[in-house]
Amino acid sequence: MSGEIDAGVRQLVLVHGRAKAKTMVEPEHRSLVDITAEVLADDEGKIGITYTGFCLTSLPHKRLPDEQLWEKEGHKVTLTIEPGRIKRAGATQAKYIGVPYGARARMILLYLQTQAVRTGSREVELGRSMRDWLGRMGLSWGGETGKALREQAARIAHCHLKFSWEGEEADGWVKGGFVRSGLRFHAGGRNDSQGELWEDRVVLDEVFYDSLRRHPVPLRETALRQLAAKSASLDLYIWLAYRLHTLQKPTPVRWSALAQQFGSNYGRLRSFREHFSKALAPAVAAYPEARVESGDDGLLLFPSRSPVAPKLVSLGASKPPVQGPGLWPKR
Structure with a gap:
């Protein structure tokens, strides 16, 4: 695979519209047409926010042994997550x-x-607000999805983490958590329709919150919705949303560097490239402004407009958003 990724799909949607464009691509690319069309048709411009550190590192994609620590290296930053323990009713010790x-x-x-x-x-605040947001992301409250959401909420609430930054402008902490209190799902019941599946609020860890406020990265909510079931593509979209609009010139990224940041459990670089390319296509489809080329040596990233208009990104940040701690050149 080489050349600019999904530029053809984007152009087809712009010129011919979704329905016609889907007849003009291979069957395996029709989902990319849908993703691109949804993002291009978004007039509301709602945004999501993530912390800079999550643009360069990420959570695991699959379940690890319960006692296993997770460590992920990115460019000048390492994320370490320690699993928490819970003492169940009647148990003699926490697990x-x-x-x-x-x-x-x-x-x-x-x-x-x-x-x-x-x-x-x-x-x-939780309650109906969080329920409605996750509903917009296509995550229903019943059955296996609801069970999975409760499990992940418990894992988030009890784990401990640290972002370790390199360099003089290091920004991180020795040990902290995603949340200080709250974030517990209730099993639900008669009052589900009233949005009472949640405690009233979650209190984020103070140090994590301060770092998030200083280094927020804006994302397009419609893009998040399109990638809500694709964890690898979601990570790549977040990375590109942070990376591309800070560039001042075309920048190559070798496959070996991409494998270090995004690879996991791939015995061969060729195997990683195949899986990476499959995950990258939906990410770029969800970011129509992105200009990315793929070649034998890796990716070539071009300066691209942010997926979110600058006028929408004030949100009370104490410093200009999307500028990490000395990682990429400012524009």
């Missing part, structure tokens, strides 16, 4: 419940970060 993983954990974290920055408070 590990594992680190958060997968797309659902990412969506819960995105909601908490978005609301905290939007309201300027580390106390995030």
Whole structure:
């Protein structure tokens, strides 16, 4: 695979519209047409927020052994997550419940970060607000999805983390958590329709919240919805949303560097490239402004407009958003 990724799909949608464009591509690319069309048709411009550190590192995609620590290296930053413990009723000792993983954990974290920055408070109201937001992301409350959401919420609430930054402008902490209190699902019942599946609020960890406020990265809510079930594509979209609009010139990224940041459990670089390319296509489809080329040596990233208009990104941040701690050149 080489050349600019999904530029053809984007152009087809713009010129011919969704229905006609879907007849002009291979069957396996029709989902990319749908993603691009949804994002291009978005007139509301609602946004989500994440912390800079999550643009360069990420949670695991699959479940790890409950007692296993997670460590992920990115460019000048390392994320370490220690699993928490819960003592069940009647148990003699607490047991590990594992680190958060997968797309659902990412969506819960995105909601908490978005609301905290939007309201300027580390106390995030839940109830109907969170229920409605996750509903817009296509995450239903019943059956296996609801069970998975409750499990990931518990993992998030009990784990401990640290972002370790390199360099003189290091920004991180020795040990902290995603949340200080709250974030517990109730099993539900008669009052489900009233949005009472949740405690009233979550209080984010103070140090994490302060870092989030200083380094927020804006994301397009419609894009998040399109990628809500694709954890690898979601990570790549978040990375590109942070990376591309800060560039001043075309920048190559070698496959070996991409494998270090995004690879996991791939025995060969060729195997990683195949999986990476499959995950990258939906991410770029959800970011129509992105200009990315793929070649034998890796990716070539071009300066691209942010997926979110600058006028929408004030949100009370104490410093200009999307500028990490000395990682990329400012524009």
